[in-house]
Amino acid sequence: MEVINNLPDDHEDARDIPPVGVPAKWDYEADIVCIGGGGAGLCAATKALENGATVIILEKQPETGGHSQHAGAAATFFTKAAKRKGLKSNRAAAFKHAYAVQSNATIDPRLLATLIDRAHEIYDWSETQSWGKRWDAFTLGFLPDQGVARMIVKGALKKGPFTSGTELTAQMYPWLQWLEKHVTEKGAKIFINTKALALVKEGERIVGVKAESLNGKILYAKATRAVILAGASFTNNREMLKKYCPDAYKKAFGTFLPPTDTGEVARMAFGAGADIAGINSWAAFAGGIPFFDTSYTGKSEPGPWFQYLRQGWLQLARGGGWLEINTACEEYIPDTARLDYEMHPKASATQPRSTAYVIFDANYPKTVWETLPPPMLDDRPMTLDDPDFPWFDKFKDFAPKNWLDSVKKAIEYGGIKYADTVQGLAKELGLDALKLTAAVKAWNAKSAAGKPDEFGRLPQNMKPIIKAPFYGIKTGAIIAGVYCGPRVNHQFQVLDKEQNPIPGLYAAGLTAGGTSGEGVVAASPLSSVGLAFSTGWIAGANATTDSPSYIPSGMEIEPAIRIQRLANKLNKHFPKFGAFLLKTGYTLIQLIKK
Numbered sequence: 200m201e202v203i204n205n206l207p208d209d210h211e212d213a214r215d216i217p218p219v220g221v222p223a224k225w226d227y228e229a230d231i232v233c234i235g236g237g238g239a240g241l242c243a244a245t246k247a248l249e250n251g252a253t254v255i256i257l258e259k260q261p262e263t264g265g266h267s268q269h270a271g272a273a274a275t276f277f278t279k280a281a282k283r284k285g286l287k288s289n290r291a292a293a294f295k296h297a298y299a300v301q302s303n304a305t306i307d308p309r310l311l312a313t314l315i316d317r318a319h320e321i322y323d324w325s326e327t328q329s330w331g332k333r334w335d336a337f338t339l340g341f342l343p344d345q346g347v348a349r350m351i352v353k354g355a356l357k358k359g360p361f362t363s364g365t366e367l368t369a370q371m372y373p374w375l376q377w378l379e380k381h382v383t384e385k386g387a388k389i390f391i392n393t394k395a396l397a398l399v400k401e402g403e404r405i406v407g408v409k410a411e412s413l414n415g416k417i418l419y420a421k422a423t424r425a426v427i428l429a430g431a432s433f434t435n436n437r438e439m440l441k442k443y444c445p446d447a448y449k450k451a452f453g454t455f456l457p458p459t460d461t462g463e464v465a466r467m468a469f470g471a472g473a474d475i476a477g478i479n480s481w482a483a484f485a486g487g488i489p490f491f492d493t494s495y496t497g498k499s500e501p502g503p504w505f506q507y508l509r510q511g512w513l514q515l516a517r518g519g520g521w522l523e524i525n526t527a528c529e530e531y532i533p534d535t536a537r538l539d540y541e542m543h544p545k546a547s548a549t550q551p552r553s554t555a556y557v558i559f560d561a562n563y564p565k566t567v568w569e570t571l572p573p574p575m576l577d578d579r580p581m582t583l584d585d586p587d588f589p590w591f592d593k594f595k596d597f598a599p600k601n602w603l604d605s606v607k608k609a610i611e612y613g614g615i616k617y618a619d620t621v622q623g624l625a626k627e628l629g630l631d632a633l634k635l636t637a638a639v640k641a642w643n644a645k646s647a648a649g650k651p652d653e654f655g656r657l658p659q660n661m662k663p664i665i666k667a668p669f670y671g672i673k674t675g676a677i678i679a680g681v682y683c684g685p686r687v688n689h690q691f692q693v694l695d696k697e698q699n700p701i702p703g704l705y706a707a708g709l710t711a712g713g714t715s716g717e718g719v720v721a722a723s724p725l726s727s728v729g730l731a732f733s734t735g736w737i738a739g740a741n742a743t744t745d746s747p748s749y750i751p752s753g754m755e756i757e758p759a760i761r762i763q764r765l766a767n768k769l770n771k772h773f774p775k776f777g778a779f780l781l782k783t784g785y786t787l788i789q790l791i792k793k
């Protein structure tokens with residue numbers, strides 16, 4: 200797992216990167232230069248090529264695909280695949296939910312409307328290509344009837360109980376592979392192992408990119424129409440987290456986005472004068488282990504910040520059948536929240552020190568498979584017996600294929616503790632021995648009773664803690680993405696501090712700031728990877744069209760904009776009232792209309 204330490208020198212730098220001047224000679228030229236060849240970059244390139252533009256993609260890794268290739272499912276609205284499945288679509292309901300509930304009335308209403316209306320384009324288009332009808336759609340139980348469909352690659356998700364973590368891992372890999380092949384065939388030039396260093400500015404306009412290849416050669420790529428920033432976010436840059444997402448910096452125990460997620464692309468936009476959006480907006484899953492906290496691990500050096508989602512240790516920390524308690528050794532989490540991948544980390548984040556503990560016994564290699572129904576995205580570790588996904592070995596650097604090896608590693612790092620007695624385990628975890636003993640006793644009694652407990656836990660989700668050694672993990676939120684970066688408008692043009700588009704500059708995917716709203720702990724309504732595909736496509740479309748024809752309208756855009764404007768004005772003089780108005784104003788309008 201060398202990859203853990205494979206971070207570039209600038210991965211902890213939060214300073215803006217100023218643009219450079221025009222070079223004496225350009226090395227390459229295209230209409231569009233995309234920084235990043237992940238989901239957003241490849242989809243931006245695809246649409247730009249459709250519009251007849253020429254495209255260069257600069258990708259710092261030895262391959263395209265980015266984080267996007269690891270993803271399992273993409274959220275979107277109103278695709279043909281969803282229609283085939285008979286799923287309902289309702290723009291107004293989708294807007295209402297995503298605006299008022301998910302974004303807490305803070306997302307740019309026009310941007311949201313654009314996501315709702317245009318997210319489907321990339322998927323529907325792909326079905327007319329050799330990719331064919333390989334998408335399938337299903338709704339998410341915990342989202343109200345708002346027309347959202349989770350898209351997965353057809354046939355990838357097995358029916359019935361999940362058996363292992365691989366079933367939602369890297370389902371997007373074949374799609375990303377197809378995109379790379381498609382854009383190459385259409386004439387895009389992809390430069391791998393080529394890291395963008397700075398934007399090139401001429402007058403007010405961004406006209407290209409300065410980059411560096413693996414052998415240290417500097418190259419300049421000219422963009423005659425636009426540069427599209429698609430370099431994901433900054434979850435592995437803790438200085439940037441501290442500056443722009445302090446909530447995550449304080450509460451999260453790590454990130455599951457790979458170590459390439461270091462934020463220099465957002466820094467380039469800020470250096471070019473971009474405004475910022477989405478401060479403190481992030482999404483998390485449960486199951487992070489504070490390897491970074493040496494007072495917990497007892498090690499002299501911090502352990503890994505990056506923890507791959509399907510890492511056996513992480514799945515163990517999210518264990519569906521374990522006793523989960525807070526620092527006072529009290530249970531606190533209803534089964535409904537534990538099963539929900541967004542509510543689970545939020546529930547532990549509200550506990551003292553944003554911390555939870557899971558306690559289990561030596562039977563874990565067997566009992567980890569027995570909890571049913573498996574929570575969404577909280578299924579099972581990977582094993583050697585996993586179904587044979589042809590691409591699976593590709594990710595072996597991120598997590599050993601045998602999940603028990605990963606657990607051993609977590610014990611070595613000091614993240615998983617164990618002892619021969621419950622009292623001894625309490626000492627290891629820094630918990631009160633009497634309280635932990637009482638909690639374990641009560642848990643075992645509930646487990647033996649064979650009926651749902653006061654938190655709605657099903658009997659099969661309460662594994663008894665009886666066989667030594669006893670295990671415990673201090674656990675909490677692990678960052679799934681930050682939605683903070685250069686502010687974009689609904690055309691995905693990057694805006695300056697006066698809210699004017701910076702000529703020649705677009706952003707998409709996780710690089711684009713504000714796509715889930717301001718200061719919210721919630722994913723974008725399109726999820727992360729869905730956001731990458733759809734916003735890449737939209738940015739690619741707008742950057743290669745002289746007068747974009749789509750104008751967001753209907754839904755509840757206008758009232759939402761009026762309230763945001765008023766709240767912003769009030770915020771200057773009466774910050775608390777402004778925030779109150781933002782939260783309640785939209786709801787009040789809904790009530791009055793009724």
Ligand SMILES: Cc1cc2nc3c(=O)[nH]c(=O)nc-3n(C[C@H](O)[C@H](O)[C@H](O)COP(=O)(O)OP(=O)(O)OC[C@H]3O[C@@H](n4cnc5c(N)ncnc54)[C@H](O)[C@@H]3O)c2cc1C
Nearest residue numbers: 235237238239259265266267271272395708709726727728
């Ligand atoms: C294991 C795992 C599972 C996930 N599961 C899901 C899921 O089921 N659903 C979901 O919605 N999301 C999921 N995600 C998150 C999601 O995949 C990402 O947030 C999303 O794909 C980001 O897309 P992007 O295009 O913005 O970035 P990426 O796809 O990461 O693309 C960015 C690219 O830019 C390159 N780059 C960065 N800086 C530079 C530079 N300076 N110069 C050149 N290139 C640069 C990077 O190398 C990368 O290839 C998962 C992530 C992981 C790791």
